[in-house]
Amino acid sequence: MTDTVEGRPDPVDQLHRGLVHHIVNSLGWPRLRPLQEEAIAPLLDGSDAVLLAPTAGGKTEAACFPLLSRMEQQSWTGTSVLYVCPLKALLNNLLPRLETYTSWLGRTAALWHGDIPHTRRKRILRERPDVLLTTPESLEAMLVSANVDHRAFFSGVRAIVVDEVHAFAGDDRGWHLLAVLERLERVVGRPVQRVGLSATVGNPQELLTWLQGSGAGERTARVVAPHLGEKTLVLPPPGEIELDYVGSLTNAATVIAALHRGEKRLVFCESRRQVEKLGEMLRTKGVTTFLSHASLSVDERRRAEAAFTEARDCVIVSTSTLELGIDVGDLDRVIQIDAPATVASFLQRLGRTGRRPGSTRNCLFLAVDEAGLLSAAALLLLWSRGWVEPVVAPLEPRHIAAQQILALCLQEHRVGDQLWREWWGGLGPFSASAEPVVRHLIDEGYVDLDDGLMFIGPEAERRFGFRHFMDLTAVFTAAPEFTVLSGRTQIGTTDPALLTDEVVGPRRLLLAGRSWQVTYIDWSRRRCFVEPVEGGGRARWGGMGFARAASYELSRAARDVLLGATPPVSLTRRAEGALAQARDASAELVHPAGTVITRGGRDTNVRWWTWAGYRANATLAATLTSLADPLQRPTDAYVRLREDITPQEWKQAAAEGAEHLCLPAVDPRALTGLKFSAALPQRLAEATLASRLADLDGAAAALREPVTFTTYSVSDGG
Template sequence: MTGFDRLTPALQYQIVNTLGYARLRPVQELTIGPVLDGKNCVVLAPTAGGKTEAAFFPLLSAMDAADWRPTSVIYLSPIRALLNNQEERVTRFATTLGRRVAKWHGDTGQGARKAFLSDSTDILLTTPESLEAMMMSPRVPAKRVFAGLRAVIIDEVHAFAGDDRGAHLAALLERLSRFCGNDVQRIGLSATVGNPEQILAWLQGRSRRPGTVISPPREASAPRLELDSVETMENAASIVRRFHAGSKRLVFVDSRRGVEEIGTRLRRDGVDVYMVHGSLSAPERRDAERAFAERTDCVIVSTSALELGIDIGDLDHVIQIDSPSTVASFLQRLGRTGRRAGAQANCTFLAVKPAAALQAAALMRLHRQGYVEDVRAERRAAHILAHQLLALCIEHGGIGRGDWFAWLDGATSFADIGPEERSALVDHMLEEGILSDQEGRLWLGPEGEKLYGRRNFAELYAVFSTPRLIRVQHDTHDVGTVDASFLEALDSDARRAAFSLGGRAWQVVHIAWGRGLCHVKPADAAPSARWSGSPTFLGYRLCQAMREVLVQEGYDPGWSARARLLIDSLRVEHAFLREADECNGPSPMVDDGGDTVVWWTFAGGRANLLLARMIEAELGGKCVSRNTSITCKEEAGKSQAALRQVVRQLAAEGRPNDADARRWADAAAGRGRVSKFAPCLTEEALTAYLVERMMDVEGAREAVKGGAGSREM
């Protein structure tokens, strides 16, 4: 019996006659049985490989056979654009069996929300943040709405599992199971993940259902990869304009400002261009989404938002300005192309900065070696546990100290947090006034109200921190949002200030700070708006691949003549790396003049951050950590011999170790963004959080071995 044979006759008929399928794809055939058997699943298939149907067809069949009542299936996506993109598709599947679909996210109007609450649909498309808001809101009868829940589909599961949003999602899954009293089935979908078994274990939580990874064989077709050095953003825009003119091109830029700069230049040159990033208004984003399906000769410029599974039709080419920071991200972007029969997946890197060219070359190298990063799911996310405690207080109108954790018990994100640590967390939050104890029930205290109570507890809907945003409006049309700090830094005469947003220049007319509104009018020209962000830490393996590109001879076949010249110049500039390897010596330390020594570790940002603090403690002075090196200044840079001796001593002692990381965690906190729930944490829990986020102990230890001359060559 095939998977298709196990579907209900009604659905079989609709798949063939209404949806027009001649046959199911391998991943769909393989998924039907495990889903109908009630297993939790991680389903792996390339972008546009049919994962959505693989999850929904068997669930619709079960819904039809057992007459599941609304709302029985939740589909979760990391971004709104993917929900918008999937709504029509999922609705088409569902309506063949007379089932209904609704969407709920930040752009969903009040009318649509009220309609759903009064008459819930069979399937709900939403984000974890919107789901949290529904569960906390007194206007949403969440227990009634989710009483019939049977299954949750998590699309792009890899985008969740390794960060705070994944820890939050794991907690939400357990709370949903408590709401409905069912062991809710969990189905994760992904195109790229290096450790699917670990992702499955994270997804399982306290579910007692058996679990399985579904990974059909993939066709071995090599993509076309190209790397070119273009030196300036103006040159990059010019190449994009001329590159395969007449086709649909998707350009990735890893910053909102970069998207605005490239998009504005292309629009100025008469290109049909659309932009996508998180600070554009909903209408602007919808225009871009329509272009995906309707246009053929256009350019879409986007941040990482479009690397996820949005269906953008028959895309011809992917262009990457500079380089993403992981192989997994690169693979997601590469997977946007090559979907038509006979088409070849392709990606062209246009490197503006020399360092980005080296990084792109390293990514190409790792990809050709078949490497993909593992996703590391959190197991002691105390800051998210604090967030969930606060959310439960709001949801239940106060909750008993002995009752709250039962709602979260089993979530993988909290698996390594024991009862004593949980009790210490509550005690600390009470002592700090974040919580109050009102006759045995926990509720927000005065400090908790101050930190998280504004705008009806909106700070508790999302676990990630965001700067204060100001809405930009022309007449009654929303353009997007900008950081308040950016507007504050503009010309002191706000009427003369101008910036570019959505590819258009705007002059500030008036800023209503109290309402969070900036009124603008069109301007002739203006620089791009700026948004705040955190530094990008590259991983140990990617940095090592960058080193390999520098020390080894030869060229990747995808490098252009200009890229080869640039890599050659970088190899000459870093010739000391090859010299060290040829004599089997330690990783180089280079005198840079004026009491400055640069230690070239190629260990990654988190590893180097820890080592920099340790060197400062031993030698004094100041150490500046980067992804590939540590620059030791003043006392720390006076003697290369003294620096080498410190490194050798650390290697002899098997350090750095976890104790070192804990010792220097506070010193690292100023170098990166700390969770908005940090005030909820005990000193010990905060230290553990900082170590996890800011430091790579294993990578630092490998760097020390290399600096002492004891690494394996």
Template sequence: MTAFSRFDPRLQEKIVNNLGWTSLRPVQDLAGQAILDGKNCVVLAPTAGGKTEASIFPVISGCLTDAKDGLRALYICPTRALINNQEERLARYAEMVGLGSFKWHGDVTPSQKKAFLKDPCEIVLTTPESLEVMLDSGSVPTAKIFENLRYVIVDEIHALAACDRGNHLVCVLERIRAYTKEDFQRIGLSATVGNPGDIMHWLQGSSARETALVDPPKKVSKKDILIYLSEEDGELEDQVVTAAHGLKSLLFCESRRLAESIAGRLKKSGEPVFVHHSSLSREEREFSELQFSRGTEACIVCTSTMELGIDVGDLDKVLQVNTPHTVSSFLQRMGRTGRRDGTVSNTTFFIADEKYFLQTLAIIELARSGFVESVKTGDAAWHLLLHQIMALCLERGGFDKDEPRRLLGKASCFSGISPERFDRFVQFLISKELLHDDGRTVSMGLAAEKAFGRRNFMELYSVFSTPQEFEVIGVSGDVIGSIEWSFLEKLLESDASFYLAGQAWTVERIEWKKKAVFVVRAPAGKIPKWGSMSPGFLGYDVCRKMRDILVSNEEYPYLRTDTRSYLAALRADKQEYLASSFAPIAHDHKGILWHTYAGGYVNSSIRYALKIELGIDAQATNEYVKISSETLQWNDFTAAVERMSAPGYWDNPELYRKMTTLMPNYRLSKFQGYLPDELQLKLVADTLLDIEAVKRFFDAYRYGA
């Protein structure tokens, strides 16, 4: 029996007559079966692979056959843009069978939300942060709204599972579960990842339902890949203009600064260009998406904001300046093309130097082999536990001491925290007056009210931090985007103009209290700088593949004559030495250079272990670990490496504790500073180190392969 034959007859009729469908895709049939069977599931399919329908059709069918009042399904997206993009399609599917849908996020007016609360419909599209607001707001009757919730769909779950926002979401789902009459189904929609089972476990939480992974066989299809080297200044922009001319294309850049730089130069060439990144206003981004989806032959210069499934219509080309950090990102981006009959998925790379050239080859070759990175999910997110306990104070006013553990303890991001440590943490918060204990109930303490109470506790509605930014406002009063205060300060010192949205602007005036910069158009300007929390580290597999490419003689069919010659020159320079051992070590009287090609996370771990073993400072990059010392004895170094290579060395909790004390004082979370010192350091260590990958490296190093 097919999933379609199990759908409610009313839905069957509309799928055939309204949509003109004659059958479901394999992923839609398999997902439909799992969801109709009541299982929690993760559905894997490429971009435009039909994941949305795979989840929403069986959910709509369930809403029809088991009709109850009010909210029945949540459709959760990582971004408002994705919600706005999906809204029309989901509304169409719901309305054709008499159901209703509503989007709830920060851009929706209070009057619209009030109308929904008065008469809630079956399907709500929202974000993790908006769910937090719903729980914490006294104006939302949470018990009534969520009591009949039956389904939760999480779109682009791979993007959420890899960051704090995803852990925030699974916590919110556990808190919602306290209000629902039944164990709601949890359905994740994902691009291809290396560990879908871990993502399923991460989403499962306290749910007792059976689970299923929906991962139908993928068709092998042709891909077009081109790589251009840009060795002279200005050559890259010329190559991009030629490649993008007369076509619809996305040009991915790895930073907002680079995106603005490239867009500004492309506009000067006369090419139709839009810009899309997180520091542009919602209106600017939506304008780019709308113009593009209408079939405009243009180029959107973007960051990863366009990597998720925002539908901008059929694309001719994906262009990439340098290279993404992961195979997953490469596949997501390339998957935006090749949707029309007679077209193939494609990516054209524009490479500026050797590092990016090798990284590009490594990512392409890993993808060709079927490799995709695993998503790293943690089990002891202490900074998020603090946030969630504060949020519970807003939601409930007061609670028993053990209620945070009862409500949140089964969230996967806290599964590594024992009940005893959970309770000790609550006691720590009481001791710091972040919580107040009156002997009966626990509530928000004075220190927490002082820290988080501004703007009606706005800081507690999200887990991510943003630097101090000023809105940039044009002559018409429209918000163009935002720039950071540190850049604005330097800009004013030099009385210069700047680029934003691919256009140069001059500051006309600043309203400091409103944090607003009013601007007019200018002929040229500086490129803004935005801060980044990313260390720029590459993963172990990507870096080892870079080394493997250098030591092999394999020819790659997608290389042109110039890139083949470039690779041959790199091999001639490095092949013999790198092939001499798994990770050769060069040393002289000035120090040691260890060519690990193990990635920044592994090399940082080695760096701190060497500090513990030898008391020396080392430099770590993605490709090597370097020690500059004229006093270090070679025998001492090799003995330390021997100890580090021993089985069980990296499993020692005391080693990890010592390594955390050497961590730089990075601020990775706005809640970090309220944690005990050792947990603050552990958060940094968990971000910068990868012990499992280190063990992989030393296992291979020990056996020379």
């Protein structure tokens, strides 16, 4: 690895010689990939960075090889590198690789998360590893634990690698991660180099600025993404991306069972319930089937993933739990039921295939209804245009600010009521804007105040003190599900509604792709005991209703499809026929020059077909209160209006609305999905959720467009 590159010295020569020896001789690599080469200089210089590459693009090595070289060259001691992942399973998967790489230099790596036994944790505290793999929640648990001397343990930290950083940045776990990193830097007493690893995103520079936190603009930073110098998204060969319309989940199971026999297939579904139903159907058809989703026990998922890795002619059916970089072996094919919520998710899933030399990346979409077909076609159309969603941090994370203030009081025992802001270095949500949150915490007894010092109060003890405040370090509240056990074996968890609904005959559950009959329910300990039976089980889980809402861009792409645009992928004759029918049925609901308001037909509803997405439509319904039907639930495609609306009224209200957009109203019951909302004044909790339900830009864009009024007669059947 000493050749020159375009007349320049080989960047690999900057790595530690012992590391290069093993890259060549132990891994057998003739040279590094472009991303791995380009990451060497900025990471050795101590710059913050985001490394972008598709799934299986070598991002872990791109980060670790330079950091391990710095570790040796600068004689770092103690735990000097933290490697943070969003999933424990991903950490488990990465540990053997990092143990191997560190061992080449006589260094060590270790794993710390909620499943690690107490004895192993004590050893880690006693014999600090050079690289610690962990989650943000476990990192914070170490900061607040009475059993960890956090100042001593973290004193050597020099760098942190955040794997799947895009998965963090798009939700509240990202704000939690940034806040914990700011506190960690203050404990360490120096800036910590931040390196994010990400799949393709639409705004890599903004993602890097976000990752830098309070250091943005003060520390050098670089996006490393060699593939972005070429075409961002390279279309696979014709035929490798296929869209089919099968009409039902039962038909999807028939197609999966019949096609690609002898291959290893990964099927993605968009809900746990769908995973369970499809898994059961495939098993009844004699297909070797494994399941993976968040409500299955850790052991159940591990057994499925291990068996799938070793098998050949089989299927694993999963939610997004297998979307990230967990290795499930050499896949032949990815199959998608309907469509994922984002182009970025599709890219992650597509990247699970094509890793074997001579194979290509592929994905078969099976639409089970017309809505799924339209969603898939819209997503593929956006993808073919080279568009990927920008990763945007959720607005106004006041509930995370409340959690962080409580966690800081737990960590430091006593915090000055004028000094707490310094712990986050001026990071927006945790600076002066959190003052009303602090006042509320004090007023409600979550925090006590004595002689200018804040400390944990009785209300925080009551609400979050269970098991040494473990609940305080978790950003999300787990749904109040019941644990399902067969004997002593934990199968997973289920929605309590399945245990309380009126049923005729025995109560049966569907979990892990099998039916179970309930034999005993331990209500006080939230446990349910079952035994296996043949068929008849039901699956159900709760969730926030807007989680699957389509974005403005996806909804507009759906309109483009209805107007005749077709993604450049293979469509079966069934898909072509179903799309043609959908276009005929929707001909009066779409217009290339603007939006459409329809009146009449089979019902008396007046609908404004914005094709602006759920959040924009919810914003429009809240803004146009004089025109919108107050009893409606907005959809991705339309807003329901008053029956007696006139074009003149519309013109006036639309003009006024464009000047004064309103946030959607929030049902107070929805606040239960916002953890720590109880630690906020209700008005602030509702304002936080309302800001996240809104799409002001999409709503404004819809209001600016021309509107066509269409009136049907009853015979039109509209």
